[in-house]
Amino acid sequence: MxxxxxxxxxxxxxxxxxxxxxxxxxxxxxxxxxxxxxxxxxxxxxxxxxxxxxxxxxxxxxxxxxxxxxxxxxxxxxxxxxxxxxxxxxxxxxxxxxxxxxxxxxxxxxxxxxxxxxxxxxxxxxxxxxxxxxxxxxxxxxxxxxxxxxxxxxxxxxxxxxxxxxxxxxxxxxxxxxxxxxxxxxxxxxxxxxxxYAPGTYGALAPQEPPAPLDPVTEQPPVVTPTNRGDIAATLVHLYRGGPAAELRPALKGYVARVTRGLPRLAASVAVVLDTSGSMRGYGDREWAVMSQAMALRLVLAEVCERLTVVETGGTAQAPAGSADLAVALLDALGTGPDLVLIVTDGYENHLPGDLARVVVTLPRAGVTTPVVLCLAAFTRGDDLTLRDPAPELPRRSFWHQDDFAALLPWAFAHCGAGLDWIRTAMLARLEGGR
Incomplete structure (x- = not known):
């Protein structure tokens, strides 16, 4: 399968x-x-x-x-x-x-x-x-x-x-x-x-019923802001803006624990290429929104993966700046010998555009079989990502809210050998009422 x-x-x-x-x-x-x-x-x-x-x-x-x-x-x-x-x-x-x-x-x-x-x-x-x-x-x-x-x-x-x-x-x-x-x-x-079997009349059941309770549906608010896209990202935004770390960091730890509670550990080595360029910081009403959501994913992965390596490219997670060299960062991540690589980015390749795509196409010819997936951090569910695809050959999926992690993690983990066992264990927990 x-x-x-x-x-x-x-x-x-x-x-x-x-x-x-x-x-x-x-x-x-x-x-x-x-x-x-x-x-x-x-x-x-x-x-x-x-x-x-x-x-x-x-x-x-x-x-x-x-x-x-x-x-x-x-x-x-x-x-x-x-x-x-x-x-x-x-x-x-x-x-x-x-x-x-x-x-x-x-x-x-x-x-x-x-x-x-x-x-x-x-x-x-x-x-x-x-x-x-x-x-x-x-x-x-x-x-x-x-x-x-x-x-x-x-x-x-x-x-x-x-x-x-x-x-x-x-x-x-x-x-x-x-x-x-x-x-x-x-x-x-x-x-x-x-x-x-009682006599009587019957009507027609509407073909579209309310959303199935199998999936909790996150309704996009009328106005999306950096602080209404999940508790983890909102707390990180306040930290980026200089909020009281003594209060925010314990809250952040609690929110991450809540999201990952009951999830199994992935018995694999995962490498994350984290885009920390200036575009990830954003500006105006969207400042820190995308960076905080990418960092939220990083924190969740750290709790779920047995071994996690993060390669930052651009500035740093605390101070995003400059341009991201996604191609070189991918090669550095592959050098750690992972079972799976996630490239977490907003999709803007602002250093040598097209370089990542050329490297991705070349990897199989060089005997590299490690699966690589692209996780695109978006501001809203309706963002136009047409021009934000630095590597068309890679499997890709976007996320804008921390509730998206419930679907994003199984999809990403499915690309590595230990992924199916992880999905099986997680879904069995759902059946037993654990999630």
Whole structure:
């Protein structure tokens, strides 16, 4: 599984998953998903939980994981896949999840894990009552696929005919054996099955629901300033401006600890080329904004990476000035023997423009295989970075707020050998409620 390529695809390929008139799922990247799942079923499912993954890509992972057989997988892997699929079903906007589950039904996938997942979605989703009212035919179709049409309708008939005291003993045994053993709350499940088969009208669920809770969304404020782009960067700005270090430095340490709490350590050597040129300082309303965000990333990396080397180019992190020689700094960073190099810059190559690109193209010819990625520090989410790409051959990603680190770190670490294990551990922690 090519983890960097897959993560990039997950955050850029925003094409809907559709059902054809004949009912077959239509998705142009089915082979990519299938190959990734076959190479590492658990790792593939966990990658879908990485912040920044698009909802339609998460829907595809849900479809691929539920439609595939779990025969031959270990108990631990099956448990992880069950947790991951539940997180995706309940975390996706409902319209996306319903589409993915209908695709599973059209493929006639009917494994045990598929049955449990569909029953959980129909009867245990936090918004199940609204979903049943809005999409009753679709959810009834899913419910009958999971249990079998005859069994599902028998359960519904027994529940509809039961008294206030509950169903008769024989009926109760049938319900336990065929339905309630799949549910966490039998009373709620029974009520929702009654609603699912109750007469009435239904509406259309809006195709775009609020953002999925799988990713905390950082709303860009109406006016972006150097001090409203995350607590770490804001504290650094105050330090750069001469604020009271005795008060600010302990606060800074606490903010870094909060961001990195629960994150695993990356068992690799990472080198950072840090642009400390005059353009990183900025001026006017943006003074210190970009430099503080780059320094925030540096502080987070220092806590997460087992071995971190920083090569500054230009002035210094405390006094950015002059021009940055990114090409020479990259060669110096590679000389430390790292497993991964991050070039953290605003993208303005103000010393020998084009030099970095020429060095990057030459490295493979010189036998250098160390992965190098470009992390572009921006002022806002909407910055135009078209002319801020000093090395088009390098993988690149921008960041403007410290909340972007949740997606930036997995993407960057995926380029080195230890990255997949780091992502796996971090996403397992998310599943367990750690983050």
């Amino acid at each position: 090519d983890t960097p390529t897959l993560l990039t695809h997950f955050r850029t390929h925003d094409v809907p998953l559709e059902l054809s008139r004949g009912g077959e799922p239509v998705w142009d990247d089915a082979e990519l998903h299938r190959s990734a799942r076959l190479s590492d079923p658990e790792g593939y499912a966990l990658l879908a939980l990485v912040p920044g993954t698009l909802p339609w890509q998460r829907a595809r992972v849900l479809l691929e994981t539920l439609a595939a057989s779990h025969d031959g997988l270990g108990a631990g892997t099956r448990a992880t896949l069950a947790k991951a699929t539940r997180a995706l079903m309940f975390g996706l906007p409902p319209a996306y999840a319903v589409t993915a589950l209908l695709a599973v039904r059209r493929l006639r996938a009917n494994h045990k894990h598929t049955t449990r997942a569909i029953i959980a979605f129909v009867l245990e989703h936090p918004d199940a009552d609204a979903l049943i009212a809005a999409r009753r035919p679709a959810l009834a179709d899913l419910f009958e696929h999971a249990l079998g049409k005859s069994t599902a309708r028998t359960c519904a008939r027994l529940l509809a005919g039961s008294t206030r005291a509950g169903p008769a003993a024989e009926d109760a045994a049938y319900l336990r054996r065929n339905l309630l053993r799949f549910t966490a709350d039998p009373a709620v499940a029974c009520a929702r099955v009654r609603a699912l």
